[in-house]
Amino acid sequence: MADENSRASSKKRASAEGDSENNKRSKVENGDMADKYNPYLAHTYENNDMEGSSLLSGMKRRETTARQAERAEDGEYNPWTGQPHSQRYFGILKTRRDLPVHKQRAEFLEMYHNTQILVFVGETGSGKTTQIPQYVLYDELPHLNKKLIACTQPRRVAAMSVAQRVADELDVKLGEEVGYSIRFENKTTPRTLLKYMTDGQLLRESMHDHDMSRYSCIILDEAHERTLATDILMALLKQISERRKDLKIIIMSATLDAQKFQKYFNNAPLLAVPGRTHPVEIFYTPEAERDYVEAAVRTVLQIHATEPEGDILLFLTGEEEIEDACRRISLETDEMIRESDAGPMVVYPLYGTLPPQQQQRIFEKAPAPLRKGGRPGRKCIVSTNIAETSLTIDGIVYVVDPGFSKQKIYNPRSRVESLLVSPISKASAQQRAGRAGRTRPGKCFRLYTEKAFKKELIEQTYPEILRSNLSNTVLELKKLGVEDLVHFDLMDPPAPETMMRALEELNYLACLDDDGELTTLGGLASEFPLDPSLAVMLITSPEFYCSNEILSITSLLSVPQIWVRPNSSRKRADEMKRQFAHPDGDHLTLLNAYHAFKGAENRGEDVKKWCHEHFLSFRHLSSADNVRNQLLRIMESHGLELMSTPFNDKNYYVNIRRALVSGFFMQVAMRESTNSKVYKTIKDNQLVMIHPSTVLDNPYEWVLYNEFVLTSKQYVRTVTNIRPEWLLEIAPQYYNLEDFEKGEVKTALTRVAEKVQRRQAMKGGR
């Protein structure tokens, strides 16, 4: 508030003095309002009103020096706003100049001037994410050529928080000169010069701007994480750089795997900046451990008993393992306190599905000694991989690394994505160890041998693109105008079989024609931030008179499970769920729960309380609502009609079930035999069971499922009863019986086809 006021008053003073910059500004403000407030025209917006840009007047775009920039930064007036710099600004500026990356500003600029693509390696604490984009800003001088600078991040929180930090550093208001753009929130204005965004967001933008023409420089940060979006962006940018020689590209990465990036970008020059972390001493076990959870618990207790003050971070693979380890550590610590006067230790679990409030608890201070002069307390955090990249906890001095994590793997043959506990990579192990040295020198205890580290761990975790179903990606690439997928220059090309599977799936969904060209339906489907099957279902739903309901179901399927089932009250939670149950299955049950939620909201009830009472996740239902609004807007903008079958029409639910088939006809299973609980998936012939979370209690013969989960058994989850004749009618291209191999499925479907024919013949005969 205080900042706002001082800014406003100084502006007044300036115009009273007849400041020419300010006169210009008012002229522009009377200009074309429509253009001015269209965010998509940000780069064409004439902002000649750049207050204070005269402070940069001696500088020539892409020929500036570090000295010039620093002089501008040191000035009394902010060159980007024309306002006097605040006291706080100079304080921050001092700390910025202490960052390791600052020493190489001149070197960076020199390289930047002489190359189109630059690979930049900076370890944690180098300051690259905040500083490099600012160095670029002072060199690109975006107000001169109306093009933005973009810096991508793999995660939303990072895009938001870094943007805020950089806005503070530049002494501007977030959303003005420095902004961010993430799904559901675009915090930029036509004045924005530097924009932080998620990599997925830039990818989505580029579907409508194949040359990324709004930008003069694109910085891909955290490229070593190799997210799907980063990998595709790298390939696109490599292509675009050929057409747009004026576009500069910086690839920023944390690892020394940078040579791979360099080579990929035609031997682009490389600049490396040291990080600022403390040394971490690494210990290995002399022999391999049989039970890593047991070994991990033991190691934590040993640290607590023998090592000096400092918090502990233990990496495990999943919720169950973590909760179990937390219990064991707490119990043993209590005993240690009783028997050997150990200090107190609080244990916090940390994983993604934990409610944010509980996640926040990890930042609480370690407990004080039990008595004056007693041994110091500490905290121990038992976490999934989330603490490896997404969340940073200061004060960690000891890391315990058993060497495993859950990783997504994709089997194109069975078309199944699953999570598997696998050994981590060397890069991951280094990242984990690094978490011990953020505030002072630390120790990392690896629960595997040094030999195993050197010989058995792979260098880098396989990039996501090699571990995923690519239907979505292939559809995006088609929309991005990539004609030849086989020769599309990805850093790590996926297996041809994975590509073939994706093409085949998209062809069945009629998103691609037989020549592999994008169809109208495919083009439309790519507009939605959804998997192709969900998008197709949504687009087709008006034909089934239930687009409103399918829109809700699609949103509910795009967020984490809305059902809450605490260990302590499973039975009550299940009873509550039964209130919403629909006899035909889980999709309709989701819809019932959503309608009840909206009903409570419309009645003006305390929805949070209502959700709690009904064992529903308020967070996830709200986020489904958010998604629904976004999808709704996209539907409206493409003229897709919103309609419902009247609720008392006997076809209300039938229409919805039929609409489900239009997107999910490839995810259908048939019961093995009467009274059997085993089903067989159509065409893939996988034996599956219906997941115990289902509301279905009738052993229906044909079911459609949302997902295939591979855990202790093969399950299909979120399941709805369907009629086989719908399959033949709605997806004849997939259910062409001539293509089916001999077996029960073919026999059953043939019988159904004959029945349908007989019925039609009788109707015709009458």
Added chain:
DNA sequence: GAGCACTGC
């Protein structure tokens, strides 16, 4: 009759 690494549009 059981689970859910983490992101992103």
